[in-house]
Amino acid sequence: MTTPKTPAAASASTGLLIILLCAMGAGPLFNYGVSVSSALIIEELGISAGQIGFIVTVVFAAAAVSSMWLGNLADKISVRAQMLFIFLGTAIALVVAAFAHSYWLLLIAAVLAGPAQAISNPTTNRVIIRAVPLAKRTGWIGIKQSGVQASQLFSGLFFPAVALALGWTGAALGGAVVCVLLWLISLKYVPSPAQLARRKSTMPEPEPPEVTVDTGKISTVGTKDKLPAIVYFFAAIAMLSGMGMQATNVYLPLFAVQELNFSLVLGGVATAVSGIIGVVSRIAWSRRMQAGAEPSRLLMIISAGALLGVFAFLGATLWQQPALVWVGAALHGVTVFGANVVINAGLLRVVPSHKIGAASGLNSMGMYTGFALGPLIMGLLHDVTHSFATGWLFVGLSYLLCGVVTVVLYRRTIAKENRS
Template identity: 80%
Template sequence: MTFKQIPAASASTGLLIILLCAMGAGPLFNYGVSVSSALIIEQLGITAGQLGLIVTVVFASAAISSIWLGNLADKISARAQMAIIFTGTAVALVMAAFAHSYWLLLAAAALSGPAQAISNATTNRVIIRAVPVEKQAGWIGVKQSGVQASQLFSGLLFPAVALALGWTGAALGGALVCVLLWFASFKYVPSPAKLAASNSPAPVEEPPEVTVETDQVSAVNTKDKMPAIVYFFAVIAMLSGMGTQATNVYLPLFAVEELNFSLVLGGVAAAVSGIIGVVSRLAWSRQMQAGAQPSRLLIMISLGAIFGVLAFLGAAMWQQTVLVWVGAALHGMTVLGANVVINAGLLRAVPGSKIGAASGLNSMGMYAGFALGPLVMGGLQDLTHSFTAGWMFVGVSYVACGVVAVMLYRRRGRNEKRS
């Protein structure tokens, strides 16, 4: 006899918006640095490679803390986790606002990492406990779009405020937004007592082993063994994350330095990706809700992302600004949706009691990719004084992502033949 949670009545629109904001709060730091990159480089006298190291520190910190925080998410209340997300980001932004040296900015970056690392585990756990099963994939799509909503918000707010009030004013404005969202979360995030009351366990008979039907790769849910598909997802998250974050960080600077965009217009290019990313994440979540195979969607995402890289290469080669917008659009349409597919796949493959740990493992892969991508691309830019080599690196990461997705798809096919 095992127990299956009954969905809570607390799955309100307000809760969904807070989950979206929780996903978007952490990235405010790195998106703010990215879209204000030309100003920060000039103000601190650093290189493009040093700028990439700032974001690398953010995600290295997130990767190191993600598994521990993922396990912690299974033990502490959702409200406590919201405090980590919103206040952690606010403190990092305040520190960055008054950072008059590069090293202090790196320290702020390290502080912001854990706030991002726990966000997936926190929001996934709230959804799996408070949302009816048939709506969970849709909620995943909406809350994951919070990252792109943050990209949109940062692309429009930070450059404009930074030009008027400097980086200090822009960073303090972002910190204030995080504090206000934290206070708002008190109203909508269920307390532990409320979750316990609205999720009274109902006994149901289940076989001792439950086989997962989606992209099944030895995905037998037991107490001791994590489904193998979780590791495939972690590798895909790492490879796609390398290209995703390299693009997020350097797209505005690429547009400013190689296509002569203004600082504000460079931020708008990032915002375009964010706008399209919000829509695309909802679209990918609908595909998952309709029962699509994650591996097949990830193959499509990888192919589209490769075409986006080709657009950026063409923009630099032929000085065609229109290709920057094409590349930004393809970036938003494709690889920005990968995490939606992966997280929805995790909810299918992992029992609720282990979703925090599985999300932490996936986050470790994703944040490792997020850390490596900007570091490598920035280093290549410093070495070659061009973004061409960096874009080629991004393209290779997407090719590798597609290869792993094909391996997952083919292995699923072999498992189906055996059964």
């Protein structure tokens, strides 16, 4: 005789986890598609490397501007409506980009792509906090966050290969079809509002009005209305790490093609390598969080490792050593991709479920601000200096500042420990 599943067990299925991973990966398809096809797009439209960076800047500026509103919206509308917003929003952006025979149409597509990415973290965090048992949440965070790197892996292999055969139009339309198919599949696995309500009433998990991170455990502080101060630290760290991460994501393929004479496909493979390693590393970072690690300690390690990756890219361009591109790509995947996992897992520790959308929206605003600034500044530096070296120095500075903020957060946490 089999034991009937509880609503929590039924809703927290493997299929749902895969859909959450895909929801995180759908939005970045536009950015990664543009990035790994950048050499081809530059040739077709006659634009500069800086203008490629500005396309991605527009994506994330749109995401940053809309993230707070969308974060609050995620606490109010159904998850299925949000999945429609994510998958079809990205598909529409890719269709517009497919037929963009001018730079301005690509910028319009970028504006459409931004909000679809902005709501992905609030949506997926909300599903996890309401449909997944407490013991499994951190593990789910790590896996669903790795969807962004799964998207990077897919894009690095898919877009250059299809673009060489069918052009940018065929590659972008192919990406749009993938998004529509994923949305149709999501209808089977994403819980309805009634299912989420049954899960909450059957397995209530009392939570404090507000919580804060101490040594990795939950303790009560504050009031109902304000977010814990650590949420703002997380947003600052997300912004600084995001600047370097997205500058690297956007320009790594073009850097490899232009300065190390990689082919378009091999430049895409360099991005795919980061994606493969990033998927594994995000799961590994989530396990460290699940084991009770203090977020600021992990974020310090991530910042230091990301700096080593920057040194590898600098060495590759200064000494013309292609092998260092692969070293840098690997370090990029191992380290900075884990920051968002640690931050989002930390948010689930410090924020009650009724405020998770707002907290995720604030974090997303910081992250997307960094995502917008990183490619813009690196692109401008390249256009001015005609070299990627100054851009890599900028990326290194962003990681250095990120490390400084994490040290401040760590010392603040230790001081609270000593007082308690």
